[in-house]
Amino acid sequence: MAFDNDKNTIERDETHEMISSEKVDGTVVYNRDGERLGTIHHFMVGKRDGRVRHAVLSFGGLFGMGERYHPLPWDVLTYDTEKGGYVVDLDKDRLEGAPSYERDQEPAFDRAYNEQIFGYYGVAY
C-alpha cells in the first residue's frame, strides 16, 4: 500500500485472513537452512472447488541454463514474516529431483500428475 512502509504492510497483512495472488507471485521461497530456492511464479487452482493446489516455484536452474517450474503443494509452504518469504522443509537436491517442467511444456495437471506431485512431497491429495 502506498501509505504504509513495508514493515507495517507485512504486519498488517499477517492479521488478514486472506492474501492477494499479486502478493504471492514473486515471493521468495527459502528452505529451513535459509537457502533461497526460488520465487513463486504463479499458482494452480482447482476449477470446481476454487482451492489453490500448487504454488509453482520458478527455479533458475544451475549455471543459468533455463528456468524450470516446480509445482509445490500449497500446504508445504509456511509464510515467515521475518524473512518476508515462504519457508519449506526441502533441501536443494530434493527440489532438483522433484517433478518439474520447462516454461513452454506445461503438463496437463490432471489427477495423476497432481497425485505425483503431492506424493513426492509426502502430502495427501
Add this chain to the structure above:
Amino acid sequence: MAFDNDKNTIERDETHEMISSEKVDGTVVYNRDGERLGTIHHFMVGKRDGRVRHAVLSFGGLFGMGERYHPLPWDVLTYDTEKGGYVVDLDKDRLEGAPSYERDQEPAFDRAYNEQIFGYYGVAY
C-alpha cells in the same frame, strides 16, 4: 502454449481440473446479456485453507474516472469456452452498487468484509 493455436489451448484447458492464476488474471468477465463488465485483476486466497474466495474484477468506471476493484465471490463466476471469458449473472447497475475500492485503498478483507461481499451477491460465506 507456444505449440498450440488458441482454440486448441482453450479446448484442452477445459479438460483440465486446474487453471493457472496467470490465465485467470486479465480474463474478461461478461454478464448474461453479453455485456463486458471488466477483467479479473487478481484474486484473494484464504491463508489457512488455500481457497480462492474472491476474484477481484477491475472495472474502468464511467467516463474513465479511475479504476475500481470489485471483489466477486469465486463461485458466481462460470467460464464460457465460446466467449473465452467468465460469465456472471449480474447487471451493470448491480455491479456499480457493489462493494468496491480504489487501487490504493485495499480493505482489510477480514471476516466482516468478506461476509458483506458474499451477502451482496447472495452466496453463503
